[in-house]
Amino acid sequence: MNKQLSIRQAVFLYMFITISPVLRQIPSALAREAERNGSLSPFFAIPPILILTGTIILLITSYPGFNLYEIAVQLAGKVFARFIMFLYLIWALLYLSAKLNAYALSIQFTLMPKTGSDFFILVMLVLVYYALLRTSKTIFRFSEFALGPIFFLIGILFICAVGKLRTDYLLPVSTIEIPSAAMASKHVIAAGGNMIIIMFFADNFGISITKNQLRKFWTGAWIFIAFSFIITVFTFGITGAPLTANLPFPFYITVKSISFFNVFERFEVLVTLICILSDYVSICVMFIVVMYIIKWLFGLKETGFLFVPLAAVVYYLTFYVCKTQFEYDFLYNKLIVNLNLIFQYVIPLLLSLFCLVKRKHIRKQY
Amino acid sequence: MIFVFLALLIVSFIREKDRILNKKINLFVFMFLSVIGIVLGIVRMIYPYIPSMASLLEKYIK
Numbered sequence A: 001m002n003k004q005l006s007i008r009q010a011v012f013l014y015m016f017i018t019i020s021p022v023l024r025q026i027p028s029a030l031a032r033e034a035e036r037n038g039s040l041s042p043f044f045a046i047p048p049i050l051i052l053t054g055t056i057i058l059l060i061t062s063y064p065g066f067n068l069y070e071i072a073v074q075l076a077g078k079v080f081a082r083f084i085m086f087l088y089l090i091w092a093l094l095y096l097s098a099k100l101n102a103y104a105l106s107i108q109f110t111l112m113p114k115t116g117s118d119f120f121i122l123v124m125l126v127l128v129y130y131a132l133l134r135t136s137k138t139i140f141r142f143s144e145f146a147l148g149p150i151f152f153l154i155g156i157l158f159i160c161a162v163g164k165l166r167t168d169y170l171l172p173v174s175t176i177e178i179p180s181a182a183m184a185s186k187h188v189i190a191a192g193g194n195m196i197i198i199m200f201f202a203d204n205f206g207i208s209i210t211k212n213q214l215r216k217f218w219t220g221a222w223i224f225i226a227f228s229f230i231i232t233v234f235t236f237g238i239t240g241a242p243l244t245a246n247l248p249f250p251f252y253i254t255v256k257s258i259s260f261f262n263v264f265e266r267f268e269v270l271v272t273l274i275c276i277l278s279d280y281v282s283i284c285v286m287f288i289v290v291m292y293i294i295k296w297l298f299g300l301k302e303t304g305f306l307f308v309p310l311a312a313v314v315y316y317l318t319f320y321v322c323k324t325q326f327e328y329d330f331l332y333n334k335l336i337v338n339l340n341l342i343f344q345y346v347i348p349l350l351l352s353l354f355c356l357v358k359r360k361h362i363r364k365q366y
Numbered sequence B: 001m002i003f004v005f006l007a008l009l010i011v012s013f014i015r016e017k018d019r020i021l022n023k024k025i026n027l028f029v030f031m032f033l034s035v036i037g038i039v040l041g042i043v044r045m046i047y048p049y050i051p052s053m054a055s056l057l058e059k060y061i062k
Helices: A007-017 A019-024 A027-043 A046-062 A066-077 A077-111 A118-134 A135-164 A173-184 A185-203 A212-237 A239-244 A249-256 A268-298 A304-321 A323-358 B003-013 B017-022 B024-046 B054-059
Strands: none
Touching: A007 A019, A007 A135, A007 A185, A007 A212, A007 A268, A019 A027, A019 A066, A019 A077, A019 A212, A019 A268, A027 A173, A027 A185, A027 A212, A027 A239, A027 A249, A027 A268, A027 A323, A046 A066, A046 A185, A046 A212, A066 A077, A066 A185, A066 A268, A066 A323, A066 B017, A066 B054, A077 A304, A077 A323, A118 A135, A118 A239, A135 A173, A135 A212, A135 A239, A135 A249, A135 A268, A173 B017, A185 A212, A185 A268, A185 A323, A212 A239, A212 A249, A239 A249, A249 A268, A268 A304, A268 A323, A268 B024, A304 B003, A304 B017, A304 B054, A323 B024, A323 B054, B003 B024, B017 B024, B017 B054
16 A cells, blocks of 8 residues: 555654744743743643644544544534634634744744735745645655754754853752643644644554554654753753743844854854744645645535635735734734644543543554 | 735636546535635724734633
8 A cells, every 4th residue: 555644754744843842932931930940841741742642643543544623523523623623724714824823923023024914924824835746745755864863963952051050040949840841832732732733644544553653653752852951941040030931033133142162153043944944844745734634524525726816815814913022922822722732632631531432443445 | 915816816716727627526615725715814804903813812801
């Protein structure tokens, strides 16, 4: 059987799309809510992320060759599944619009402050169209290929920064503030929940999934937790929690102060590039997810012709959703994080509970 | 920008007309999304400083 997509590629994609929230949103959100204790928040995110990973594995092994919609149909019927997918459509459109805003605001903050965000959004839409012309596999392959060099680069940055880490910015950790660190972990959980996106593509994995392949999900989850912890420590230890809390892109400012043996410096441009690449893949994937959901809702056979009308809707939605960095921060912290928790954790958990009650192994014919 | 999107929608319709006109539902979804996009664009053209969703929520969520 010719598998269109491997679990390895899907896990690589998951790690790739979580890079930009880890670099951009998580350090400032943790510093704002838990001050220096925020560096402990990734540890509090371990149980929910592992539960989500277990949920995804349970759904994939119970219904091999099925995607999220097909699983929902099997578990709760077509009407309920379509209702759930309609809710996912609203979430995906909001997520997509916010992501486009985040990407445009990042470039404005770091590289081109005088250029309007509409220009960046248009450029991104053209690039997404170009990628989608070459099927979703291109995007999965791209993330598989680019993730290694990006982690290598971040590793080098970390080695260069070790000497600049200030322990007084990280310690002492107050036990009184532990509850606030636990509460702040919702930001890490919301970013880690992107793993549910894999379920939209689960029908491409084929029906024979080995334990070795499933182990990659656990590896991906642990790498995400370790990565978010390292980036938070790195940012807090160099920039300090109070400053991190008030910056829109603290990791960028942190990297500004790093040099490689005083020979190479100004690595911050690379950080912007990494974030743009991660946003690009996220936006491509969310476009595919939106088109999949429309396909399932309306029972379409193909969706390629929907890109231009969808791009028009998403382009204008970005301006209706938020316009400035302050508005984006507010929207992300108050709405998107909470919606992510519902759509990435609550609904899949409910489905997995249905699955445990009504477990059947259905083999899909290819 | 609305005119650019209008032109792109027409070009897209002409290029993909076989697939769009193949089934009524394809035409319906294409037209539905196009109309939503155009309406959003016209509203933005008429009221460029319309408050965003975030600023409206900010008034109610603290």
